[in-house]
Amino acid sequence: MRDVEAFYGQIQALRGVSLDVHEGEIVTLLGSNGAGKSTTLKTISGLVRAQRGEVQLEGESIAKLAAHEIARRGVVHVPEGRRILRGLTVKENLELGAFTVKDSGLRRQRLDEVYALFPILHERRHQDGSLLSGGQQQMLAMGRALMHGPSVMLLDEPSMGLAPKLVTDIMRIIKRLNEAGTTILLVEQNARLALRLAHYAYVIENGEIRMQGAAAELRQDESIVKAYLGVGE
Amino acid sequence: MTWYDSFLQQLVDGLVLGSFYALVALGYTMVFGVIKLLNFAHGDLYMTGAFAGFGGLSLVSGFLGAGWLGIFVAMLLAMLAVGCLGVVIERVAYHPMLGAPRLSILITALAVSLVLQNAALALTGGQYTAFSTDLGFGGISLGNLFLSYNQIVLVAAAAVLMIALELFVSRTLYGRAMRAVSIDKDMCRMMGINVSAVIAVTFFIGSGLAAAAGTMAGAYYGSIWYFMGFLIGLKAFTAAVIGGIGSITGAMLGGLILGLLESFGTHIPFIGSEWKDVFTFSILILVLVFKPTGLLGKSEVERM
Amino acid sequence: QEGPIVIGVQAPTTGSEATYGKDMFNAISLAADEINADGGLLDGRQIELISGDTACDPQQSVNAASRLASQEVVGVVGGYCSGATQPTLKTYGDANIPFVIVAANSTQLIPANPGNAVMINSTGDDQAKTALDFFEGKGIEKLAIVNQGDAYSQDLANLTRDAWTAAGHTVSAFEYVNKGEQDFSALVNKIRGSGAEAVFWTAYYADGGLLIRQLRQRGFQGIIAVGDGSNSPELFNIAGKAAEGVFAFSNPTADFLPAAKQFASDYQSKFGNAPGPYAPLAYDGMQLMAWAIDKAGSTDGDAIIKALNSADGQEWLAGPISFTPQHTLARSNFVVLEGQGGKWTRYEK
Amino acid sequence: MLLQLKQVSLSFAGNTVLHEVDFGVAAGRIHSLIGPNGAGKTSMFNVITGFYRPQQGDITLDGEQIVKRKPHAVTRLGVARTFQNVRLFREMSVLENVMAGQHCRSRAGALAAILRLPSQRAEERRILETSLECLDFVGLMGHQDRLATNLAYGHQRRVEIARALATEPKLLLLDEPAAGLNSGEKQALIELIRRIRDERGVAVLLIEHDMSLVMNVSERISVLDHGSLITEGDPHSVQNDPKVIEAYLGQDDEELAL
Amino acid sequence: MDKHSPPTPTDVDEHDSGRAKPRNPLQKLYAAFESPGRRRALHLTILAILIVTPWISSQYTTVILTNALLYVVLCLGLNIVVGYAGLLDLGYAAFFAVGAYTVGILTQQFGVNFWAAIPFALMAAALAGVIIGGPTLRLRSDYLAIVTLGFGEIVRFTARNLEITGGASGLSHIPEPSLFGWHIDSSIDFYYVFVVLAVLAYVASQRLFDSRLGRAWLYVRHDEDAAEAMGINRVATKLAAYVTGAIFGAIGGIFFSVNLGAISPESFSFQQSVLILLAVVLGGMGKIPGVILGAFIVVLGPELLRDFGTLRLLIFAVLLLLIMLFRPSGIWPEKRS
């Protein structure tokens, strides 16, 4: 991603953001509220058009592609607020995650994998997905993304609203996915956790990248710890 | 005629009329199901379909005749043409409005309806066009019960179209995607669904169904004119809503119920047929009071 | 004074009644063209028409009428929907503009007429009487009456019902249908179930054609008669062979007077379709207006109104015209027609 | 007890969400409700505020039965809430959002408004003043004319709290108010919650998954699991309760095998 | 700002523009009307124009302006239901009809004085508002649409079928009213009556909008549950919207009936309801000046196009379509975003 600028109407949300995510890495994007983290992810997945700048996937420009085409290239975005399809059952939500998978055998296999990962989804498979509790919805959103079989996952605050125990679980799952070869760009409010998980980190502020570095190094940086880990913890 | 015969006849007629309403309501509900638009222009697509079918029939009657075969081919042509028209309308008039308030799209649909209606008025000079076919008045009589061949074919054709559609929407992943698009377009995009294509397909099918119904109506009743879509549009809307708007089976059910209500509404003892519509609407309102999302509509519980 | 003589045409040329409105407009322009071709009026002044579209809506027709009045038309010809015509009477009355009402014929119009308007279509009363005589002549006892719920057809239906029951007969079914409704099967069953020996359709040909078709299709064998709103050759297109043997009440028109034959063929060749039921009256209305202007010798409102009211029974397409003190047509010359071989013929009992 | 739940049970289509819950919140207290996802915490809020109707059980506020009442009536009686997902009125200003809270404390109808009766004008003034005061209280003075949904997320949370305070409640229910906040903002939130209790005397019932915040601010903690209360006590004892660790807390994330 | 310091509450939002400075000329024009001083001047100018117009223009202009002013009243009424409270109403003409017929029947059939008939008409309308509002409050907008449509049609069919309403021919010879010896009779008289009504409707709308009830409508429209949680009784609030809207509609109907002197069911058709809705949405739901503009467009548009004959509605429809495409939230929407 190079010098990307993005707008909402007349509001400029990104002011020349450049960042690199290498294959097989977990990269985390930190920043306070309204800094532009979600917008960055949306620009990559094509929901928000970059007015200026370049977005490339494996060396190919995707800045001009429609969102669904980007998704077909293996980039899956798990958005903020989960966005469960209301009125569809848990199972239908999951199946639609695999919309681009033409092989129905593969779809079924993935479904079983997801159920194994999140047993509660199996238990509730016939329930309207939007009636799940907040945390359950987050699992559904993750599961739906996994159905796609993504090569790149864009995760927007996946730990939001999860019980402490589940946060650890989700983080573990992210790590496992990454070990299985999925490239991950993670936006997290829980910076400590994110920095422990990630290989590399960026800090965004007011639509601009303020600093970047290997996660392990940033974790040692006093100023970061102060600014984003707070004193409370 | 005994009361019993007359009851049966009313029942049969109501079902015939209802299956016809159902067919039009189906297109209405499909379009609604995907972009949450009460497509006020649907009735006018039906009218356009009738004229397209008329045009189609004059094209093919030379070598296929104006019997069942000719009408069938004309109907397919009309479905194709009006299906494409529906897609064009969606692209030109509705697509740019997708982010706008829902009522704005409603008004746009209304404007489209006015455009179609008045364009047809200008083109036909307001004349009634006789839709003449070689179909006879023949039919089957079972005692006092009479069923014309035309009615049988009409119901059969409507049933086939409806069942095919129902299977498509409920059983295929593509059908599921249609439902998903109505809920959250951006999410669908993120899952790799080509939202515009899904919407276009929906409009194609919905408009095609309207055209099928229009052609059948033309052939069955024998005359068409520029304003014929208005009343049927309202009825289809009513049927779709009663059944639970967005629900395909609901539209079918709603259509049948409306047909039966009208059929029996003509015969209520003590009050004359001038109260038929008051009767129909009152029942519909009552239904909605007790089933606020229509007979088969999903109640949308929202989580807090 | 120089320049063209401007005449307003008040008719619904948009909306659901546009079929009839355009028909009237066409007939009026045909008349105007003929007059202009003959050298115009008042020493060669040409007639120029301005359309006042009412869309059959009272509010819109008041707008149209005010506009015509503001454009200082010499006279107005037209008036199709009674409901939309009524509020315009005051507008023209205030501006003292002569108004020839060619179709609208509700009895409600009579008291609202300030005196500047004349009605050249017989009112429902006359027709109801013709219907009574006809059905009695056929020995009918049980009659079904069907109307469309608009001012005209409801009025005619009510008048006929009252006359029929007053004469000691039975109205076995008194029914309404909505304009534009295509399926009459329930209604047909009801009529058949009621034991009606005859059906009287009081509304227009389009839906009437469908009703006739479906009545015959379902084996109704009694007499079917239609009111003057359905007296159109188009009825045969719509109802097909079911229209054979159907009776219609009407002013004598198109097919019976030599002049009318010419009119019908001119109309057909000019507009590509047969004249509708009110085309001859509209044509007459324009001719009558021209005659009155000519007779008045000026474009002065009072003079023309006076001339109009002095119409002395000369023959027009639709028969002779002279007026009662209420400015309605002085005679009823309703005749009975019968559909034969795809067209209307005069029925003599 | 300010709020008292007795034997409250709730289920949806056979799924038991709350099972014979007995629970109370004392006046002037900061009380937290924690538990795994899907335990029924939000549902309990919904039951208290009248959005869900429990199949059985009693709920009283200050001794008054509130279980059969409509949400707006419950609010009038003195229970205010925020939502798990921020639900501000879109396209309306911050001030207008907060003024919503004052609705149940005012009365003027259509006629009074059309005629601009003096009583109506006085009432409008009071609504305005109270709302501004609430905004000031949560530290958003100066933002009142902006569109609420254009504010930063943390601020939106505060607007929601100000709006709830404007209903002049006795009890404030906060559903995950810290979700999506960074640590600085969380700290400020803790202050705010304390001030709500101390300066306004409003009892607070809090749902939250952020343990450091919960442990920091609560005087009492109840733990809900599968619709039943499994423990209640002070922060320290709850934190070390093996049942709670098992069901909810898990191992400390420091031990995460990464 | 120090590179690594956590953001302070005030500086996160400098690029927020909820009420940002208007940029394009159209927005500037709108903004000009938002300032109280100019608004006052504007009001006075418009009022002055309204007062002198009939003296400097033709009777035709007076008549269609009267009609436009009638629509202003109706549209402002529907705006309360649709624009403020967000309740889709496809049967608004029913309220219009209730007002017109009540006065028509009372004055023409029972000889009641016009002014004495008004309270009855208003009560009838309020009752109608409750009848339609009551059972529909749980319904989502699409279902509400069909119920209101049905209600509108029931009212029209009833008017068509009953004898007391004059059947399909309707009532005629509804007497013109007098006010303190002034016989309201000519088109100019009625024009001024409607100017007064439109001004009253405008003022009332504005005051309602700025009131507790007006805000409650918006809250309920935006988020029923959140509104309910804030102590707003959504049933009562929606009913209030229906009843208020009904009363506006009835007032329009009352004066419509005496202006035309004759009423019939076709004036209260579904198309009439749709036209009023069209004006409201086209102008900009919820925004009073927008709605007024919409009313004028809907009435004047087809009139100005009269020279196009049969094509006038076609052209009008195309124009409507273009307006909607270029200004999807209406010409003068409630909020700029």
Ligand SMILES: Nc1ncnc2c1ncn2[C@@H]1O[C@H](COP(=O)(O)OP(=O)(O)OP(=O)(O)O)[C@@H](O)[C@H]1O
């Ligand atoms: N749909 C939108 N319309 C207008 N402005 C928006 C929209 N979405 C985001 N913004 C603005 O763009 C800026 C960046 O927002 P973004 O959502 O990317 O922030 P974020 O870093 O993800 O914050 P958070 O931690 O709250 O999720 C913010 O100032 C926000 O107000």
Ligand SMILES: Nc1ncnc2c1ncn2[C@@H]1O[C@H](COP(=O)(O)OP(=O)(O)OP(=O)(O)O)[C@@H](O)[C@H]1O
């Ligand atoms: N309206 C509803 N219909 C059906 N099931 C519901 C409904 N509301 C809640 N539930 C179910 O009740 C259970 C409890 O949900 P609730 O939202 O109360 O959990 P929670 O404790 O708030 O969880 P979280 O911490 O994840 O928000 C869930 O299993 C959920 O699916």
Ligand SMILES: CC(C)C[C@H](N)C(=O)O
């Ligand atoms: C005879 C018809 C032309 C009558 C006309 N439709 C009316 O309303 O009076």
Ligand SMILES: [Mg+2]
């Ligand atoms: Mg974000």
Ligand SMILES: [Mg+2]
């Ligand atoms: Mg919850």
